[in-house]
Amino acid sequence: MATPEVKAVERLLGSGVPYAYAVKAGPWIFLTGHEAFDFAAGVTEAVAGTPGFPLFGRQRWRREGDFILQRMQRILQDFGSDLAHGVRLDQFYPTPAAVDPYHLARRAAFGDYIPPSTSVVMERCFGGESGISTSLIAVVPRPECEIRKVYPSAVTASASSGFVPTVVCDDFVFVAGQMASGREHGLDPRAHVPGHSLWAGTEIRKQTEFIIQERLKPALEAAGSSLERSVKAQVYIQNVENFPDFVDVWTQYYRNIPCALTVVPTKGFAMVGGIIEINLMALTNGAKRVKEVIAADIPQMAAYGPCVKVGEFLLPSGLMAIGRDGHVIGKTISPGFPGLAHAGFTQAAAIHDYAEALCKAAGASLAKILRSQYFVSDTTVFPGIATAWASRFGAQPLPFVCIQTPPEMPAPGMALIADFWISTL
Numbered sequence: 001m002a003t004p005e006v007k008a009v010e011r012l013l014g015s016g017v018p019y020a021y022a023v024k025a026g027p028w029i030f031l032t033g034h035e036a037f038d039f040a041a042g043v044t045e046a047v048a049g050t051p052g053f054p055l056f057g058r059q060r061w062r063r064e065g066d067f068i069l070q071r072m073q074r075i076l077q078d079f080g081s082d083l084a085h086g087v088r089l090d091q092f093y094p095t096p097a098a099v100d101p102y103h104l105a106r107r108a109a110f111g112d113y114i115p116p117s118t119s120v121v122m123e124r125c126f127g128g129e130s131g132i133s134t135s136l137i138a139v140v141p142r143p144e145c146e147i148r149k150v151y152p153s154a155v156t157a158s159a160s161s162g163f164v165p166t167v168v169c170d171d172f173v174f175v176a177g178q179m180a181s182g183r184e185h186g187l188d189p190r191a192h193v194p195g196h197s198l199w200a201g202t203e204i205r206k207q208t209e210f211i212i213q214e215r216l217k218p219a220l221e222a223a224g225s226s227l228e229r230s231v232k233a234q235v236y237i238q239n240v241e242n243f244p245d246f247v248d249v250w251t252q253y254y255r256n257i258p259c260a261l262t263v264v265p266t267k268g269f270a271m272v273g274g275i276i277e278i279n280l281m282a283l284t285n286g287a288k289r290v291k292e293v294i295a296a297d298i299p300q301m302a303a304y305g306p307c308v309k310v311g312e313f314l315l316p317s318g319l320m321a322i323g324r325d326g327h328v329i330g331k332t333i334s335p336g337f338p339g340l341a342h343a344g345f346t347q348a349a350a351i352h353d354y355a356e357a358l359c360k361a362a363g364a365s366l367a368k369i370l371r372s373q374y375f376v377s378d379t380t381v382f383p384g385i386a387t388a389w390a391s392r393f394g395a396q397p398l399p400f401v402c403i404q405t406p407p408e409m410p411a412p413g414m415a416l417i418a419d420f421w422i423s424t425l
Contacts, residue, residue, distance in 0.1 A: 002026075002425040004368055007075065008397035009039040017386045020397035022075045023370050025423040026312055027140040027170070029079050030371045031072050033401030035130040036064035043129055061098040061131045065105025068134050073109065081140045086115040087147060087167055088137040088174045088279075090373075092403045094124045096268065098131035107162060113149070114163040118177030118279045120236045121268035123404040124379060135371070135401055137174075145170045152222035155215055161270075166219045171287035171311070173223045175280040177236075178215035179271050180207040187273045188214070204242040207276050208249040216280055229282040230259040231291050231308050232315045234419065236266040238275040240408045246276065247304055254305075258293045261305030262318030262419045264375045265405040283310065296357040299324050307358045314364050314422040318375075319354050320414060321347035331413030343415035344376070344384020351418045352392055359422060367393060368423040372400045375417045379404045385416065 007022040021039065023030045036047045047063050050056055058066070069083070076082050093099055099119060106114060115136075125133040139145040150166040155178065166175050180191035191210035193201055212227070220226050237246055243263060250261070269277055283289060289311035296307070305317035321329045330346030356366045374385055382402050389398050409415070 004370060004423055006397055006399075007078070010395065010397075012039060013037075013042055014040070016390075018395050018397040020399035022079070023399045024079055025368075025370055025425055027142055027145050028312075028370070029076060029081055029138045029140065030399060030421065031075060031136045031138070032371045032373070032399045033126065034068050034072060034134050035125055035127045036067040036132065037127050037130070043127070059101050061101035062105055064098070064130070064132045065102040066108070068132060069105055069109035072134070072136055076138055079140060081138050083110050083138070084113055085141055085145075085147065086110070086136050086138040087169050087172075089115050089117040089163070090135040091117065091119040092122045092125060092133040093119070093131060094122060095131065096121055099270070102132050103161065114161075116165065116167055116174045116176035116279070117161060117163040118234070118236075118277065119161070119270060120177075120266050120277060123267055123406055125404075126379060126382075126402045133401060133403060139169060150219070150223045152218045155219045155222070166223050168223050168284060171283055171289050173220060173225045173229075173282040173284060175216060175219045175282070177277045177279040178211050178219070179269060179274045179277050180210040181271055181274070186271060190214075192273070202245060203275055204237070204245045205249050207274070208246050211276065211278050212249075212253050216278065220280075220282055224284050224286065225282045226285065227253060228257055229285060229287070230254070230257055230280060231283060231310045232260040232281040233262070234279050235261065235263045236269070236277045237263060238266050238268065240265050240410050242275065243410055258291055258306050258308050260308045260315040260317045261303075262417070263304050264318070264417060265408060265410075267406050294358055294362045296354075296361040298354040298357055301326060302354055307362070309362045309424060312423060312425050314359060314362050314424050316355055316358050316420055316422075318417045318419045319351045320410065320417055321350040322411060323350070328411050328413040334413065334415070338380065341381050341384030341387070343413070344381030345388050346384070347415050348374075348385040348388035348418070349391070351416070352388060355418075355420055355422070362424060364422055364424045366422060367396065368425070369399060369420060370423050371421040372398060373419040374400060374402045375405050375419070376402060377405060377407050377409050377415050381415045
């Protein structure tokens with residue numbers, strides 16, 4: 001079996017954390033968790049500005065965007081690729097004020113083609129001073145990896161964002177993060193409870209149904225796919241109390257459609273009134289790859305959806321450290337030992353156990369991880385996550401992003417939700 005090609009630093013910022021900043025498997029390249037700091041020196045003058053005159057030159061967040069994307073371009077060139085061969089972007093910000101400066105940097109770096117993008121506001125990035133966290137999936141230029149841009153008539157991006165709503169590449173369809181936006185500005189009236197009514201549906205149900213019916217379905221159909229070909233969705237929702245209604249609506253459409261599902265608490269979005277954003281990955285109707293549901297002996301409540309194997313990828317749903325008794329693992333001890341990052345360690349160890357069980361059932365290994373997203377209630381749990389990884393894999397670098405969500409998680413005591421992409425090659 002092929003081993004992914006990894007570019008890594010052994011000691012991120014001089015710590016004991018080995019970080020894989022780039023992973024290549026076949027033609028696919030994953031750049032995960034990039035923020036505007038040097039892997040050895042931290043935040044440099046190129047980002048922070050001249051010590052005596054930090055406001056001289058470009059605005060701070062524009063400098064962050066330039067730093068991140070220029071480094072990404074250099075890494076891709078080392079793999080024989082470039083930004084023009086990106087197929088998906090994920091961005092997290094601790095404040096909406098960072099978005100427009102980053103968009104200027106993104107347009108300057110990508111030019112006319114910006115891949116399908118998802119951008120949401122969270123509590124904080126991994127670095128305490130970071131205003132932007134960016135992750136990119138790209139491909140090496142090959143005839144079979146030609147990128148086809150799709151512009152569905154009903155699915156657009158705002159002028160300030162400028163990304164392509166949907167692309168097709170090597171059997172896969174990548175749909176940008178979708179919200180219940182109208183044709184002009186703001187929420188579509190069809191996705192909104194009228195202000196004059198006390199009961200006319202709920203916002204989360206109406207926005208979820210609108211996104212599925214009016215955004216995801218048309219985007220997939222324009223790309224030569226359909227909902228039935230969905231393989232992985234990431235859903236960002238404001239207020240965890242909305243999770244049950246979202247899952248109920250989602251299940252009405254996806255009950256018989258195997259699709260990995262990760263649901264993440266989120267602080268805010270680009271659109272005022274929007275409380276949910278969904279991005280989606282699917283197969284084309286003519287794809288040679290097939291999807292297969294992978295089952296393992298893990299607690300049913302540990303994920304909101306199935307684990308899907310499709311070609312060279314194993315795509316678990318977002319994993320949570322729920323035990324067989326329905327409680328968060330370690331929650332009785334964790335509050336008393338934050339100095340040990342006890343919650344991070346015990347929950348990450350359980351999640352890694354669940355992921356490894358799914359890998360074993362699929363004939364894969366968690367050691368071939370391509371991308372790991374840890375959504376945490378507080379970044380102080382990350383040392384526990386890193387220790388849990390090291391206890392299993394030693395000094396093997398981890399391709400991670402760590403993003404702090406709002407403090408309310410789906411279950412009492414829950415400290416993290418983990419989303420993995422794993423190679424089956």
